[in-house]
Amino acid sequence: VLLGKKSLITAAKRTLGDLEPDQRREVGGHLNEARATIEGLVASRRTELEAATRAVRLEVERMDL
Template identity: 45%
Template sequence: MENIEALREEVLAEVENAADLAVLEDVRISALGKKGRITGLMKNLGKMDPDQRREFGQTLNAVKDQVAGAIDTRKTALEDAALEARLSGERIDVTLSSRPDETAGRIHPISQTIDEIVSIFGEMGFALAEGPDVEDDFHNFTALNIPPEHPAREMQDTFYLPEREDGSRLVLRT
């Protein structure tokens, strides 16, 4: 029994003195691993007489559980310390994008489609004619020989803007 208590104290001291996770893993393997010191004592339980085995087994299981708990606790403490050290060494720039691989923006799908159509018609010999989106009534209808009673001039087919001071009407180009 003194042997088990000495082993427990020794292993717990090694666990507390473990400076990093690799050393702690070595301590775990040397104590609880397949060929570990506590595992070796557990293998000898089968050779003992039943009364001695029960008492020795209970003590040995308690030591094993205590060592495993101490190892888990120390592992958590070492992981927390490593994380804290890493986080304290990093500076986070909150002005940076959360998605560094993405560009600042993209072309809208409608604009992209219009550009492709203009390119296709340009290859066929057509040219893009650009002009104002707001036009007066004369240039939108009368100059194109569309009579005043034509259905295209009705309110549901044309967007009329308020009249100008000179009495001419502005329309959205159709």
């Protein structure tokens, strides 16, 4: 929902053509920055979840022995 084809950021990017060039540059930069921030947060959380999953699997394997 945050980064897909139907996201608010994508919808906002579609309206950039209606803006003046200076506004387009500024708003486009903010949208790109927001997208990069969201992507970074998602990647960070994914890494945390993968690490937690590995830890649980290792604990389960240890208990099975």
